[in-house]
Amino acid sequence: MDGLTQFLYTIVPWLLGLSGFATVVALLTTIKHALDMRRASFFILRQRSRRKFRNSLAMTALFTMLTAGILFSPQARPETADDTVRPAATDSIAPTPVRAVNSASIPRVTMPPTVTPTAAQSQGPSPTAPFIPTSTPTYSPTPTPSSTATPSVTPTPTTTPTPSPTVPVLEAILTPVTPFATLAAPAELSELTVSAGIQVSGAPINPGTEFEEGRRALYVAFDYDRMVNGLLWRHIWFREGALIGGETRIWEWGRRGRTYFLLRPTGGFPAGQYEVRLLLEDEVVQTARFTVINQ
Secondary structure (H helix, E strand, O other), rough: OOHHHHHHHHHHHHHHHHHHHHHHHHHHHHHOOOHHHHHHHHHHHHHHHHHHHHHHHHHHHHHHHHHHHHOHHHHHOOOOOOOOOOOOOHOOOOHHHHHHOOOHHHOOOOOOOOOOOOOHHOOOOOOOOOOOOOOOOHHHHHHHHHHHHHHHHOOOOOOOOOOOOOOOOOOOOOOOOOOOOOOOOOEEEOOOOEEEEEEEOOOEEEOOOOOEOOOOOOEEEEEOOOOOOOOEEEEEEEEEEEEEEEOOOOOEOOOOOOEEEEOOOOOOOOOEEEEEEEEEEEEEEEEEEEEEEOO
């Protein structure tokens, strides 16, 4: 048992040194990733630096706790050979005469009353939860025309109801999401660029207005400024005037940068005329048109 204790006393300083060195390295790496995240100009590079920053921060916390555990462990504080205090032999100590003390000569000290704080005073003011507005999309039922057969010799002409000019929206686009911010000033969005691919930096690959039939995905890139996280935005796609897809999301890419969205229709893009609309808070802010042709 003494050998094991001596071994622990020997190895603890080495473990403490290695753990402290790893903590410093992890902290420097975390600072580097934080600076890279602030200097990144594109959204994808910021996302990559943010993931590295989180991993380095977790490693810093882990090594810090490991260093603290080693530092405050019992093995890190070796005991002395004999810490107990042994009383000396009673026969070598001469008894000390006890002098009587008059109790009347001792001044009396009056202690102030102890004030115990109540539960309401110790807890302090309770925090108030922030108010988050919620919005639930409402749907108006579409009247179903009913036909009643009327026996008559002369047929009565019927009128076909004219469809409303409102833009149809798929159920998938109306995904229930709750925005938690609004624009204080109009946002600045560049023109939408349709392309066949996208680079890691967010730059479009082979942009254009004509694409071959059967392509599985098309990308739309744009630059933005004065945006606010928490905004409601959506993109919708039309072919020959008919809605074919889209998505509703909450903005989470910061105030300024470049980003993109895409569409993957089942079976690829057939030939036809297409239109893409970008909406902020249910208002169309940018539009792009392109053509898919037969080969």
